[in-house]
Amino acid sequence: MNSTLGTNTTHTYTITDNDPVPTLSINDVPVTEGDSGITSATFTVGLSTASGRTVTVSYATANGTATSASGDYAALSTTTLTFNPGEISKTVTVQVNGDTTGEGDETFFVNLSGATNATIADGQGQGTILNDDVFPTKLVITSINGGTTPTVGTGFSVTVEAQDPGGTPRNVAASTAITLSLKPGTGTGTLGGTLTGSIPANSSSVTISGVTYSKAETGVVITATDGSLTAADSTPFAVNNPVPTTTSLSQTSAARGGEAFTLAVNGSNFVAASVVRFNGSDRVTTFVSATQLTAAIPASDLTTFGDFPITVFNPAPGGGESNAQTLSVRRGTSTSVSCSPAQVTQGGSTSCTATVTDISGAGASAPAGTATFSNLAGGNFTPANCTLSSPSANSSSCSVTYNATVGGSQTIKATYTASATHADSSGIFILDVLATTNNFQATLEGQSFGSSAWTAGQLDNWAEGQSIPVRVRLSGGAPSGPQTIDVNFDYKKNATAGLQDLFTFTTSSGVTFGTAPFLKINGTNDVWTYEFTVNMTGSTGTV
Numbered sequence: 001m002n003s004t005l006g007t008n009t010t011h012t013y014t015i016t017d018n019d020p021v022p023t024l025s026i027n028d029v030p031v032t033e034g035d036s037g038i039t040s041a042t043f044t045v046g047l048s049t050a051s052g053r054t055v056t057v058s059y060a061t062a063n064g065t066a067t068s069a070s071g072d073y074a075a076l077s078t079t080t081l082t083f084n085p086g087e088i089s090k091t092v093t094v095q096v097n098g099d100t101t102g103e104g105d106e107t108f109f110v111n112l113s114g115a116t117n118a119t120i121a122d123g124q125g126q127g128t129i130l131n132d133d134v135f136p137t138k139l140v141i142t143s144i145n146g147g148t149t150p151t152v153g154t155g156f157s158v159t160v161e162a163q164d165p166g167g168t169p170r171n172v173a174a175s176t177a178i179t180l181s182l183k184p185g186t187g188t189g190t191l192g193g194t195l196t197g198s199i200p201a202n203s204s205s206v207t208i209s210g211v212t213y214s215k216a217e218t219g220v221v222i223t224a225t226d227g228s229l230t231a232a233d234s235t236p237f238a239v240n241n242p243v244p245t246t247t248s249l250s251q252t253s254a255a256r257g258g259e260a261f262t263l264a265v266n267g268s269n270f271v272a273a274s275v276v277r278f279n280g281s282d283r284v285t286t287f288v289s290a291t292q293l294t295a296a297i298p299a300s301d302l303t304t305f306g307d308f309p310i311t312v313f314n315p316a317p318g319g320g321e322s323n324a325q326t327l328s329v330r331r332g333t334s335t336s337v338s339c340s341p342a343q344v345t346q347g348g349s350t351s352c353t354a355t356v357t358d359i360s361g362a363g364a365s366a367p368a369g370t371a372t373f374s375n376l377a378g379g380n381f382t383p384a385n386c387t388l389s390s391p392s393a394n395s396s397s398c399s400v401t402y403n404a405t406v407g408g409s410q411t412i413k414a415t416y417t418a419s420a421t422h423a424d425s426s427g428i429f430i431l432d433v434l435a436t437t438n439n440f441q442a443t444l445e446g447q448s449f450g451s452s453a454w455t456a457g458q459l460d461n462w463a464e465g466q467s468i469p470v471r472v473r474l475s476g477g478a479p480s481g482p483q484t485i486d487v488n489f490d491y492k493k494n495a496t497a498g499l500q501d502l503f504t505f506t507t508s509s510g511v512t513f514g515t516a517p518f519l520k521i522n523g524t525n526d527v528w529t530y531e532f533t534v535n536m537t538g539s540t541g542t543v
Contacts, residue, residue, distance in 0.1 A: 024121060036098045064107035073095060073096045094108070099202055136229060137229060144156065172201065187219065187239075244268070249264065252328060257302060265325070273315050307327075372415050382400060443472065448460040485533070487502065513534060
């Protein structure tokens with residue numbers, strides 16, 4: 001049997017999704033911190049019901065009382081969580097860092113945002129880090145200078161540790177300021193230097209360096225406090241004197257039979273109780289500084305020729321005797337200096353001679369050795385030193401050339417260096433150097449009592465009735481004609497201080513009077529004047 005099929009017809013049906021949109025939520029998670037390493041805090045993000053669509057949501061961590069910056073946990077930046085159709089649960093893991101800091105429980109958060117194909121019902125999960133550490137209750141000083149005895153005046157270290165009641169080191173939750181002090185009744189010195197420090201957060205100890213103590217003694221106790229933990233006292237300890245070291249003496253020789261003198265000893269590690277020793281015997285000592293002492297050397301130490309050790313002794317605790325410097329007792333000497341000519345013009349030169357004389361009396365001999373010349377004001381010597389020669393019965397001498405590059409009174413000094421037989425000595429000579437100028441100039445100068453130096457400043461120590469040396473120093477070369485000079489002075493009248501008169505006018509080489517000095521009297525104010533004129537043939541001169 002045959003049949004014929006009819007035409008196919010297609011129908012489209014639309015199923016409308018009228019299911020409610022699922023909601024998202026995240027749980028809260030507690031986690032025990034641990035002492036070290038990493039503990040995972042795993043949060044669950046769930047859909048209220050399975051969805052036929054893909055659901056996405058973003059999550060990120062946020063600080064609470066726990067912070068990622070302080071290392072409590074590892075922060076998570078914004079990340080997308082995807083639920084495929086049919087999935088209803090996903091997890092988010094946050095790493096929590098263990099420590100041994102005693103602190104309260106702390107919190108952080110995981111926040112949800114930006115959901116698609118779902119709404120957020122509970123968008124914040126709280127993570128609670130449960131503290132499992134013991135809080136510190138006390139401070140303990142665990143070390144003084146690393147176990148090495150401190151030295152007076154030298155910085156040392158003090159280590160302070162936070163501990164629990166059982167003596168186990170425990171971290172502090174926040175930076176903890178520590179103050180050190182001397183326990184009353186345990187020392188008579190002064191605790192100084194650096195006396196404060198801080199135990200950093202999440203640490204248990206601090207080492208405070210640069211603590212000092214001013215006196216060598218035993219039984220010193222340091223107290224450490226912070227204001228909340230139980231204070232700590234150190235075990236009693238000693239502070240030692242250092243071993244002193246000497247480097248030089250203010251003089252290395254003295255004359256036999258000479259007078260008592262003060263000797264300066266230079267070095268390091270000197271303390272207030274340091275004593276200078278001459279040949280092993282204590283001498284009266286004055287503490288100047290940690291690098292210098294002075295000692296009274298009596299005349300009785302200078303009766304015998306020889307080389308004698310000078311040492312410094314620091315008493316116990318610690319301390320000891322220094323290395324030795326040598327003070328030689330030799331035959332006494334004196335050094336005199338002369339220059340010829342005794343007056344020169346700036347730019348000129350003169351010959352200066354040092355004569356060294358044995359002044360020890362019986363057995364005197366001519367000193368041998370070297371004389372060194374100096375002048376702090378300037379100029380130069382050719383050569384700077386010379387070897388003594390031309391000995392007589394008890395003296396010898398040598399000469400150098402001084403080149404006068406600066407004007408004014410110059411103090412020429414010669415120093416004799418001690419030899420194996422003779423003590424050192426020095427002497428000076430005041431050389432008159434007439435300064436030069438570009439233009440004619442007249443300068444009034446004088447000498448203070450007991451001095452041969454010429455000065456334009458104040459003259460000191462003269463008494464009534466004494467004659468005062470004064471002069472007019474001329475410079476600038478020969479002028480075109482006579483120069484008039486007035487010398488004014490306060491005349492002594494009745495009880496008024498002043499000068500009686502000026503007298504004995506003389507001229508130096510190259511200077512002549514055009515008009516001799518004559519007196520002009522001012523009767524109203526008692527200022528008298530001597531007036532004269534001069535002619536010059538050289539660049540300098542005096543009246």
